[in-house]
Amino acid sequence: MTEDVYCQLARVLDTLPNGFPQTESGLEIKILKKIFTPEEADLFRDLRLAFETPEDIAQRTGRPLEETAERLEQMRWRGQIFGIDFGEVKVYKMLPWMFGIYEFQLKRMDKELAAMCEQYYPVYGRQFFTPKPQLMQVLPIERELPAHQEALPYQRVSGIIENGQSFAINECICKKEKRLLDHGCGKPLECCMAIAPVPGVFEQDNPWGGRAISREEALRLLDEFEKAGLVHLTGNVVNDQYYICNCCGCCCGVLRSITELGVTGSINSHFFARIEAETCAACGLCANERCQISAIVEEDDAYRILENKCIGCGLCVTTCPTGSITLVRRDEADCAPPPANEDEWFLRRGENRGVDFSKFQ
Numbered sequence: 205m206t207e208d209v210y211c212q213l214a215r216v217l218d219t220l221p222n223g224f225p226q227t228e229s230g231l232e233i234k235i236l237k238k239i240f241t242p243e244e245a246d247l248f249r250d251l252r253l254a255f256e257t258p259e260d261i262a263q264r265t266g267r268p269l270e271e272t273a274e275r276l277e278q279m280r281w282r283g284q285i286f287g288i289d290f291g292e293v294k295v296y297k298m299l300p301w302m303f304g305i306y307e308f309q310l311k312r313m314d315k316e317l318a319a320m321c322e323q324y325y326p327v328y329g330r331q332f333f334t335p336k337p338q339l340m341q342v343l344p345i346e347r348e349l350p351a352h353q354e355a356l357p358y359q360r361v362s363g364i365i366e367n368g369q370s371f372a373i374n375e376c377i378c379k380k381e382k383r384l385l386d387h388g389c390g391k392p393l394e395c396c397m398a399i400a401p402v403p404g405v406f407e408q409d410n411p412w413g414g415r416a417i418s419r420e421e422a423l424r425l426l427d428e429f430e431k432a433g434l435v436h437l438t439g440n441v442v443n444d445q446y447y448i449c450n451c452c453g454c455c456c457g458v459l460r461s462i463t464e465l466g467v468t469g470s471i472n473s474h475f476f477a478r479i480e481a482e483t484c485a486a487c488g489l490c491a492n493e494r495c496q497i498s499a500i501v502e503e504d505d506a507y508r509i510l511e512n513k514c515i516g517c518g519l520c521v522t523t524c525p526t527g528s529i530t531l532v533r534r535d536e537a538d539c540a541p542p543p544a545n546e547d548e549w550f551l552r553r554g555e556n557r558g559v560d561f562s563k564f565q
Contacts, residue, residue: 210236213245219561220253221553222300222339225331227324235320239309244279247272251285251298252564253550258294281411283308298564302332302457303339303439310377311413318384325457326465333461333470335556337543340458341472343436343448345518348531349475361426361436364445368399371422372406374414382455391432395450397422426450435459435496435517440472440542441549453496462497462513474539475516475531481506483528490520490529 210233217224224232236245250265258273265272276296280287284305287296299305309317332339343361365371376396382388398406398414399422406416417425426436426448434450437458453459461470479490484506491500491507499513500520509520509529521529543549554561 207233209242209245209249210240212249213240216249216298216564217301219559220298220300220564221550221557221559221561222302222304223328223331223335223557223559224301225327227327231320231324231327235317235324238317238320239282239305239312240284243275244282244284247275247279248284248298251296253297253561254565255288255295255297258296261296283310283312283411287411301328307377308412310375310380311411313377313380313384315384318381321381322385325460329457329461329465330467333458333465333467335553336469337540337549337552337556338440338470338472340437340449341440341542342474342515342517343438344475344516344531345430345436345522348518348521361448364399364438364448365419365422365426367445368401368419368422369403370400370405370407371417371419372398372412372414373417373422373425374398374412376449376451376455378451378455378457387454389452389454391434391452391455392429392450395425395429395434397425397448397450399446399448401444430519430522433494433496433519435515435519437471439546439549441545442542443545451496453498456496459496462515468512471515472540472542473515473534475518475533476511476514477509477516477518477520477529478511478532479507479509480528480530481508483526485526485528487525489523489525494519494523 213236214224214226214232226232240248251261258276259269262269262272276285276287279285280296285296286299287294299308306321346361373394374396375393379388379393398412406414429450434452437449437451438445438447451459453463458471461467486506488507491502497513497515499510500507501510516531518531521531543552
């Protein structure tokens with residue numbers, strides 16, 4: 205019975221648009237056993253992707269209200285589900301594996317879980333990063349955008365920050381996993397930024413953790429992350445973007461999908477960089493220190509950017525000593541307009557994966 209509930213939970217997660225593929229070794233079941241008790245796994249299967257109150261869930265599933273409400277709150281704090289406490293009312297919904305349960309294990313991540321997640325990454329990554337729409341889109345370094353190629357609001361860091369009312373910064377789950385496995389890098393660990401549309405969201409203790417910061421500190425930190433060679437990534441939607449990840453190629457699962465798994469187009473990118481060969485000093489700074497996905501190659505007496513691989517982050521542009529690198533907007537035919545919001549993302553992704561997740565909507 206215990207084994208069955210974890211297999212059923214795995215099937216639920218794989219039915220969601222994000223996916224949770226099966227392995228020959230059953231590794232995905234071991235991961236779920238590490239994170240969920242049988243009772244938690246059983247309740248998770250009965251949740252939906254839409255918010256519900258404990259009363260709604262208890263009535264719909266025939267569960268005792270008091271026990272259900274208590275377990276839902278425990279699961280929220282264990283990073284297994286997402287919940288919001290409005291004071292008099294609490295609401296909850298299920299989370300996919302990524303972006304979701306995995307990221308919310310930040311407080312509980314230990315060496316054992318890190319090793320299992322790292323072993324699972326190639327299997328999960330190939331399934332997750334291949335279908336469209338992508339999970340994330342690139343936010344180029346804004347000051348490097350050509351004046352005649354103005355970015356849309358959802359493509360600009362400043363647009364997301366301007367729309368936010370609350371801000372928080374926390375450790376990166378990818379970097380923490382790598383450090384637990386003795387493969388960390390020297391780039392900033394505290395680099396995952398959350399944004400909320402209402403004031404005061406992060407001033408109280410919450411399951412995600414992190415510390416509340418001001419709008420001014422958010423902008424200052426983003427500038428520091430650019431200097432440290434981190435790529436700005438956000439949700440691949442037009443509206444309601446609620447995070448900015450600042451990623452390195454050695455730890456970030458999204459960027460590693462390009463460098464390690466060879467998945468092209470795993471990130472939605474609206475720009476690419478171009479080097480003017482005649483003025484390039486061939487110093488190699490762009491290729492050796494700034495590019496996080498190995499998209500710059502040495503060629504004759506200059507360097508060249510692989511335009512089909514480049515994600516247009518702008519990191520190489522900011523440090524070119526001769527000003528030979530510029531950002532160029534991709535042709536409209538090569539750009540994929542993001543879904544309007546998360547609900548549309550789920551629908552489009554589910555259609556492309558061929559999964560029917562209607563019972564969880």
